[in-house]
Amino acid sequence: MDERRSAVFVIGVSLLTLLLVLSTIPMSLIPHNHSYELTGDADYRSVVIFRNDDIEPGHSDELRRSVDQLFIDEEVPVTNAVIPTTDGESIATEESFCRELTAQRRANPGLIEYSLHGYRHEPNADGAPRTNGGNSTVRSEFGGLPAAEQRDRLRNGTRIMADCLETTPRSFVPPYATYDNATVSALAAENFTTVAGGGWFTESYYGRTEPFETDSVVHLPEDQGFVKNWETNAFHEPQTLRNQFEDAYTSGEIYVQGLHYWTFDSDRRFEQLESFIRYVKRHDDVLFLTLEEFGDASRDGRLTEAGNGWSYTPADDQPVYDTN
Numbered sequence: 001m002d003e004r005r006s007a008v009f010v011i012g013v014s015l016l017t018l019l020l021v022l023s024t025i026p027m028s029l030i031p032h033n034h035s036y037e038l039t040g041d042a043d044y045r046s047v048v049i050f051r052n053d054d055i056e057p058g059h060s061d062e063l064r065r066s067v068d069q070l071f072i073d074e075e076v077p078v079t080n081a082v083i084p085t086t087d088g089e090s091i092a093t094e095e096s097f098c099r100e101l102t103a104q105r106r107a108n109p110g111l112i113e114y115s116l117h118g119y120r121h122e123p124n125a126d127g128a129p130r131t132n133g134g135n136s137t138v139r140s141e142f143g144g145l146p147a148a149e150q151r152d153r154l155r156n157g158t159r160i161m162a163d164c165l166e167t168t169p170r171s172f173v174p175p176y177a178t179y180d181n182a183t184v185s186a187l188a189a190e191n192f193t194t195v196a197g198g199g200w201f202t203e204s205y206y207g208r209t210e211p212f213e214t215d216s217v218v219h220l221p222e223d224q225g226f227v228k229n230w231e232t233n234a235f236h237e238p239q240t241l242r243n244q245f246e247d248a249y250t251s252g253e254i255y256v257q258g259l260h261y262w263t264f265d266s267d268r269r270f271e272q273l274e275s276f277i278r279y280v281k282r283h284d285d286v287l288f289l290t291l292e293e294f295g296d297a298s299r300d301g302r303l304t305e306a307g308n309g310w311s312y313t314p315a316d317d318q319p320v321y322d323t324n
């Protein structure tokens with residue numbers, strides 16, 4: 001009897017110890033299988049796009065390198081949105097910056113892509129006011145301006161990008177997340193295929209939050225950025241970002257994460273980015289795309305909604321980054 005009682009005691013203590021040890025492991029580290037069965041012709045459950053804004057010379061260069069390296073190491077594509085001027089001057093004169101970014105793109109085909117991020121990245125006094133997006137009163141740099149002026153800015157920005165980065169951008173990220181129909185016409189006229197603004201902006205201006213097309217330009221609204229408060233640069237809780245991705249994933253939608261490399265300015269904040277990327281990667285059937293490839297594949301019919309997910313055919317010789 002005593003032996004049986006002590007055996008029960010030992011088992012009880014062991015179970016309790018196991019529970020205690022388990023409770024100290026963060027949920028994010030426990031492998032879990034999201035085995036949603038894909039139906040129909042779907043290849044992927046969700047398509048994920050990471051956009052990294054505000055690339056410019058002399059602005060947190062080390063952080064820029066660290067964030068790029070993280071995406072390269074994780075083999076997750078990132079589209080870097082580059083501001084083509086600093087204090088009104090072309091960045092093409094910054095030779096070492098241009099060389100570094102050009103080499104990085106060439107060394108990482110399909111992983112590192114450059115997008116045009118405004119022209120001066122300054123609010124325009126004549127620009128359209130924000131309709132929501134927090135309590136900011138910042139006006140748009142493009143939206144609300146005459147069409148000809150918008151087109152000039154796009155053309156000049158494109159030329160500078162080509163001089164500096166030896167690539168012609170075909171995606172546009174408007175500063176402060178806002179644009180208008182004239183921006184889209186100007187983009188179409190300048191051979192851009194994709195515009196990536198704020199989800200709150202497309203919702204208020206177009207009544208849509210999922211990707212859509214107007215004037216043969218693909219709109220790709222952002223779902224959620226890391227920064228919750230631009231006054232303090234405070235981040236959202238990690239769980240908030242995860243929930244937003246989880247929502248997109250379970251409903252088979254596109255997920256666009258907008259981030260700003262210079263906000264990952266402590267080990268803790270950098271680790272939050274790393275752990276979010278790894279969290280997404282632990283999900284089955286996720287396809288990672290750049291902005292341009294999303295626009296091209298949508299327009300070419302290589303990316304289509306299928307079953308409860310997405311069907312995708314890469315262009316010839318194009319590397320595919322996914323979790324299949």
Ligand SMILES: [Zn+2]
Nearest residue numbers: 053054175176
């Ligand atoms: Zn910006």
